[in-house]
Amino acid sequence: MIGRLTGLLLVPAFVVLLQAAAELPAVGDGDSPAFTHVAPYYLEHAHEETGAANFVTAVLADYRGYDTFGELTVIFTAGIACLLILGTRDEPPAPRDEDAA
Amino acid sequence: MRSKFGSPVLDASARLLAPFMWLFAAYVLVHGHDSPGGGFQAGVILAASIIMLRLVRGEASPPGLTSRGALTFACAGPLLYGGIGIVSVLSGGNFLDYGELPLPMDPVQIRVLGTLGIETGVMIGVTGVLVLIFDVLAPWDDGTV
Numbered sequence: 001m002i003g004r005l006t007g008l009l010l011v012p013a014f015v016v017l018l019q020a021a022a023e024l025p026a027v028g029d030g031d032s033p034a035f036t037h038v039a040p041y042y043l044e045h046a047h048e049e050t051g052a053a054n055f056v057t058a059v060l061a062d063y064r065g066y067d068t069f070g071e072l073t074v075i076f077t078a079g080i081a082c083l084l085i086l087g088t089r090d091e092p093p094a095p096r097d098e099d100a101a
Numbered sequence: 102m103r104s105k106f107g108s109p110v111l112d113a114s115a116r117l118l119a120p121f122m123w124l125f126a127a128y129v130l131v132h133g134h135d136s137p138g139g140g141f142q143a144g145v146i147l148a149a150s151i152i153m154l155r156l157v158r159g160e161a162s163p164p165g166l167t168s169r170g171a172l173t174f175a176c177a178g179p180l181l182y183g184g185i186g187i188v189s190v191l192s193g194g195n196f197l198d199y200g201e202l203p204l205p206m207d208p209v210q211i212r213v214l215g216t217l218g219i220e221t222g223v224m225i226g227v228t229g230v231l232v233l234i235f236d237v238l239a240p241w242d243d244g245t246v
Contacts, residue, residue: 082238087237
């Protein structure tokens with residue numbers, strides 16, 4: 001029952017998605033929002049401002065350096081989480097006999 | 102599990118491969134400013150070489166990284182990155198505004214160096230985390246990391 005209901009709901013959702021996709025700007029359209037905000041500024045000023053021949057690097061490491069810092073923090077957190085979940089003690093705990101002595 | 106299982110052939114191959122992997126990691130790091138590449142990719146290549154040495158030669162291989170060293174690397178990377186950001190704040194700029202770093206050079210040159218600095222931090226951090234994850238997944242035979 002639930003599965004049939006899900007299938008019935010998927011059809012209108014698919015139609016809506018198709019209609020939305022038809023409204024998307026064409027690939028490489030220079031007038032689309034992605035190319036009219038900060039992208040022209042980066043293309044015109046990245047080389048003299050950052051000295052990078054590669055604009056991707058200029059954006060990733062310089063204009064959006066804070067983002068990259070966040071990415072590194074995510075990786076760091078993942079490593080520490082793995083250590084905390086899977087890691088064990090460096091040394092086995094001291095035997096109890098010593099406490100009693 | 103982390104005892105070496107290498108045969109002389111594997112051992113010789115790993116010895117031959119490792120220096121070129123380090124060289125390639127350095128190339129990817131330094132050249133990342135002008136071509137695809139950068140700290141993340143260089144860190145992965147470096148970690149791959151270290152894990153290869155661990156698998157073939159065991160933990161005791163001299164150019165390798167101990168688990169504690171890997172943890173230090175993992176912490177030093179974000180510290181270096183954030184440190185560069187803090188230094189640029191203390192020199193009167195915004196956070197991660199490399200142009201304000203106190204170096205006696207042209208601002209554009211300083212930005213190039215600052216970018217290289219943060220990419221080095223990324224490389225160190227990624228290398229440390231990957232080796233650390235390998236170490237906790239493949240602990241010593243007695244269960245210690």
